[in-house]
Amino acid sequence: MDRPVSSHRPSGDKEALLSNVALLYYGEGLTQGEIAKRMKVSRATIVNMLRDSRDLGIVDIRVDGRHLSGSSLARDLREAYGLEDVYIAHAEADQTLSRAETLAQLGRVACSALLDVASPGDRIGVAWGETVMAVADAMPLNPVANVEVCQLIGSMISERVPASENCTIQIATKLGAQCFTLHAPGLISNADLAERMRAEPTIKAQLERLGALDLAVYSIGNVRPDTHLVAAGMASGAELTAAREAGAVGIVCCRYLDAQGAEIDLPPQARLIAAQIADLRAARKRLLIVCGADRSAAALAAIRGGLVTHLCVDTALGTALLHG
Structure with a gap:
């Protein structure tokens, strides 16, 4: 006891x-x-x-991101895909970790990557999901001057992950940043109402802010039946099946990507209040954080689509990307 x-x-x-x-x-x-x-x-x-x-600042952890990006796997991935930097969450050869443990480890490494990539004055967009929440939970108190942190997906909640604004608020707090949450649901009941809501001055201004990001921090999901998009109630099983049949291999900010990283215009896209794929691609720095070899096709699609300048993955996924 x-x-x-x-x-x-x-x-x-x-x-x-x-x-x-x-x-x-x-x-x-x-x-x-x-x-x-x-x-x-x-x-x-x-x-x-x-x-x-x-x-509380009792412990001040300072990890030089260069050490995390200095492994041979990281170097090989940088060269193979022309990325600015790659960060690997390494596991010991004899270490067997659950997905939750791997995700927590990746979250800690991703914090170092984020702090390595972020610069004073940056406008940072933060997405939602299990992986981004792991980063938010692990984020140390480390203020960066004159930073804005913006929510990329409107308010949503699922059994797996707290409300989407939690990720943004937690990371903004740890960075000492000004926080801009997206004051609307992530998914609207019908496309016409969503279009009208996106035209509302307050929402329109918030969405326009996402078109001028310096750094986008996000993950990508696969299109398996248990994907978070379905678990969160943002897409039905039938819609997901239709997306797979149309060539979808990954999901970014609740939007489908094909194997080359092109967006597929299928539901629930018209009903979303969220950043556009073009917003992520326009950011100067694009940090993709992904856990698990089962997301290799999705991660590769994001890379091919020009959505990644900096990559943070676990060893299994890094190896799959290099040799798969």
Whole structure:
């Protein structure tokens, strides 16, 4: 049974406790399990305490993104696809990770990639989904001067991921950025109403802002039946089947791409309040973050379509892209 860690400690005591846990983990190299055993709490408690130590600025993690992009796999992918940089979330050869564990690891690496790519004064567009949420959850407190963070997809929620604005708000907060959420549902009930809503002055101004991004941060989904687009209720199984039959291999900002990265105009596109594929392509820097070899066709489509300048993937997907 966990020994309770009181939430009523004076702030100085709490910070001292968090500092001690951080020192054991980052300084002495103990595993989370070893620390949990020593302190007689669960491993989940230690995970939360380490996160709190980062969020409160007790721990200042500075990872040079050049080390993450310096592996032979990263170099080979850069050369193969003409990318500016590639970041790899590496797993040990004998390490078997669940998708959730791989996604969390990728999220941490993607944070370093984002901070490596972002520059003072940038306007950053942030998408939605499990992968982007993993980045938001792992994002350290690291202000970047004069940055704007904009929501790329209107408000939506699913059983897998909190509301789409959460990704944008969390990343904006950690960057100390001005946050522009998209004040509309991501999906409207019919195309005519969606068109009228996109013409509303407030929504129109927000969407126009997405056409002038310096950095787009997003992921891409595959077109399997369990894709998040269907799970979130934004497309039906029949619509997804029709998209696959039309050649769709990937989904970006709830829009379908074919194998060459061209957009396929099929439902629910006409009912969306979200960034256009052209908005992402127009951004000077385009950071694609993808987890899993099952998304290799989708990731390759984004690369072929000119939607990627910087790529962050796990080892399995990186290998599939290089040799698949």
